[in-house]
Amino acid sequence: MLTSLEGSMTESMEAQFTGLSAEHLMQWAAEEFGDSLAVSTSFGIQSAVTLHMATQIMPNVPVIWVDTGYLHEETYQYATTLTRRLGLNLKVYESALSPSQMESRLGRLWESENLEDLNKYDQIRKVEPMNRALAELNVHGWVSGLRADQTDFRKHLPPIKRTGTRYRIYPILEWTTRDVYRYQQQHHLPQHPLFEQGYATVGDYHSSRPLSTTDDTERNTRFRGMKQECGLHT
Template sequence: MAKPDLSLEEVRDKLKDASAQQVIEWAAETFGNGLVISTSFGIQSAVMLHLATKIVPNISVIWVDTGYLPAETYQFAQELTERLNLNLKVYQSFLTPARMEALYGKLWEYQDINALNRYDFMRKVEPMQRALKELSSTAWLAGLRRQQTEHRKSLERIVLQEQQYKIHPILHWNSRDIYNYLTTHDLPYHPYFEKGYVSVGDWHSSRPMKADDNNERDTRFHGLKQECGLHLPLSPEVSKSLDSSNL
């Protein structure tokens, strides 16, 4: 299905007071088979996966597996995949973890923003961009919420990110909304929630929340940054690397 030419201003006004379910229903009707959803199988991932698959049961679910996730994340992913009958599409870097470490070292240990960005590009951004292209995606459902990061505070219900319409059904939800939805539908948090984690990604770059943390994303990436790059516009350098398949 070709990407529709939408007026973002008109769509944002239309969806301004819509429920999360209504936003997904609109997206399914508007984008058809071009609609996908991404998941990290993180702390609250069951919410968006349940919301989306109740409306579009066979929607392509993109999971970028970095190869460095905790064992509990892989187990949680298996549990949700079976329970929700997910049409899961797993994407990974062309570089195995062993090969990456041999060529570039353990980039997360450098405590350097450029090293972390390089890691995120190889293990997350490139596989995600490849997934969107191979699945002929024109629109992408993502479970971002405004209270999570400074960047996300500025987001709208629908944005244009590169060649994709990006749709955020639960953008305005807070932690209580998440809890209520999970409880109502008897859905689980990620197992690390019981260990004090409010956000979880790779085992080497996630930790439980502390009393002096100002934001849940302070617990990720050693506090050096809040976003891994999946939900940010691509820089010219990154776009060039993708075009040349230069990892």
């Protein structure tokens, strides 16, 4: 029986969640946070897994999707497919600046070789809309499909992490790509259309590419390998 979160997250409590199955961790999050729980999604390659798992337990859980305005056409198609298939309670958030407004004021930031420009792009198109979503929806428990084997930062994450008054829950943190694939097959979940074109991870169309034999990590296929995190989780 897992203890309710009262006060700060301690190391002993973090250890309590380590090794817990994804389904049990999701169930605990639903019971712990109730109406203040939300799931975020990018409708990326592995998104169906976390969305399916969450909606099996909480069918009407809010699903936050930050639409950057630069996603692949296939991602928009996939979003429609999963929303209908899983009956998602989808909450779409966007930057206050439209793509054309941002480009006219700041240029095509994603083309820059300056890391500060790439970070500014992510702040405008992803981080600010997500922070607004979490505040407006009064989210205290945030479920995300991060995996430890994706980046150096993520490999050191605990399954539950406190940030201020909000808790981040990572049910499939210890899963591998094979685990994701098996779950999708077991539950007959549709695959992202770009998976068959060699994409291991997919974000904006201008900053994502298929996995090549020279890539040592999936995340190197994003932003020309200049950065691994967009700022949403750091």
